[in-house]
Amino acid sequence: MSAQIIDGKKVSKDVREELKAKCEDLKAKGVEPCLAVVLVGDDPGSQVYVRNKERGCAEVGIKSIAYRLDAGITQQTLLELVDKLNRDPAVHGILVQLPLPKHLDEKEVLRLIDPKKDVDGFHVVNAGSLFTGEGGGFVSCTPQGIMRLIASTGVSIEGKNAVVIGRSNIVGKPMAMLLLNANATVTVCHSRTKNLKEIAKGADILVVAIGRPEFVTGDMIKSGAVVIDVGMNRVDGKLKGDVKFDEAKEVAGYVTPVPGGVGPTTITMLLSNTLQAAEAQG
Ligand SMILES: NC(=O)C1=CN([C@@H]2O[C@H](COP(=O)(O)OP(=O)(O)OC[C@H]3O[C@@H](n4cnc5c(N)ncnc54)[C@H](OP(=O)(O)O)[C@@H]3O)[C@@H](O)[C@H]2O)C=CC1
Numbered sequence: 001m002s003a004q005i006i007d008g009k010k011v012s013k014d015v016r017e018e019l020k021a022k023c024e025d026l027k028a029k030g031v032e033p034c035l036a037v038v039l040v041g042d043d044p045g046s047q048v049y050v051r052n053k054e055r056g057c058a059e060v061g062i063k064s065i066a067y068r069l070d071a072g073i074t075q076q077t078l079l080e081l082v083d084k085l086n087r088d089p090a091v092h093g094i095l096v097q098l099p100l101p102k103h104l105d106e107k108e109v110l111r112l113i114d115p116k117k118d119v120d121g122f123h124v125v126n127a128g129s130l131f132t133g134e135g136g137g138f139v140s141c142t143p144q145g146i147m148r149l150i151a152s153t154g155v156s157i158e159g160k161n162a163v164v165i166g167r168s169n170i171v172g173k174p175m176a177m178l179l180l181n182a183n184a185t186v187t188v189c190h191s192r193t194k195n196l197k198e199i200a201k202g203a204d205i206l207v208v209a210i211g212r213p214e215f216v217t218g219d220m221i222k223s224g225a226v227v228i229d230v231g232m233n234r235v236d237g238k239l240k241g242d243v244k245f246d247e248a249k250e251v252a253g254y255v256t257p258v259p260g261g262v263g264p265t266t267i268t269m270l271l272s273n274t275l276q277a278a279e280a281q282g
């Protein structure tokens, strides 16, 4: 048996067509959607993501402004920039690329971003509205994109065993919450989990976000499962996921490739959140 490959680019393309139309509507109403991306330091991985974000914006018609700051800047300088962007009515979305250099306090920076401009969905107010199921806030882009990828398979989530490996605020936790809200039975695994292999093998839907190249092997996957690989690991210049793709392909029902899976939909959801922000502030 060979799994179906979930094409993140294809899923993205369809959504981006809709976003393009929405962006034109906003412009016709005199609103020019604008995203500010703040990048501190020159981590090569982050440079690629930021470039892809700028490209995505251009494709849909969103204005993007990138702030590339020296790795050595002070907390104060970064806070002042965020404050300035918060008060600028021409800026609808603010994204501060993570991780920040170690001398900077990430939590304090994220807390300062106006929740209405927090298109990453990392502010406690937005994380909280996902947690309570209140809705209306911004949902973290990667998990939101993954829900689209799962939907594209036609596999229903309700009542299924979903296992999320990884519990970061960016991916693992909001992912678990979205799956729970969609009525899956959710298990979250992390570095202290015992019997991870057995738990993973019980998953109808397996989402892996740990940052360990090819950690999940074929023997950890249930036959026919939906396997979502969030990992972006650069190994000898090549991009590798957290899942051993060639093995997963033989066991799973559906699997995402790296690249071309989760990455493109993450960016698409960022564009979607930015238009949501522009519409609300318009
Ligand atoms: N495609 C995309 O759009 C995106 C991709 N990524 C990629 O996804 C990966 C994860 O990112 P992120 O969530 O930010 O990562 P973090 O480093 O913040 O979190 C990693 C999580 O994985 C867990 N973990 C680490 N090692 C193991 C292990 N051996 N067994 C079980 N659990 C483990 C950690 O557990 P503990 O909490 O116990 O330490 C932690 O919860 C990275 O490769 C990143 O580059 C991230 C964001 C977006």
Ligand SMILES: Nc1nc(=O)c2c([nH]1)NC[C@@H]1CN(c3ccc(C(=O)N[C@@H](CCC(=O)O)C(=O)O)cc3)C=[N+]21
Pocket: 048, 049, 052, 095, 096, 097, 098, 099, 120, 141, 142, 232, 239, 258, 259, 260, 261, 262, 263, 264, 266, 267
């Ligand atoms: N504030 C903040 N928000 C984020 O959303 C955020 C972040 N910080 N820090 C880093 C992670 C990682 N991330 C990715 C985005 C796009 C691709 C992407 O475009 N991937 C392509 C190609 C990647 C390549 O060629 O290197 C693909 O998978 O096909 C990957 C990863 C967003 N993140």
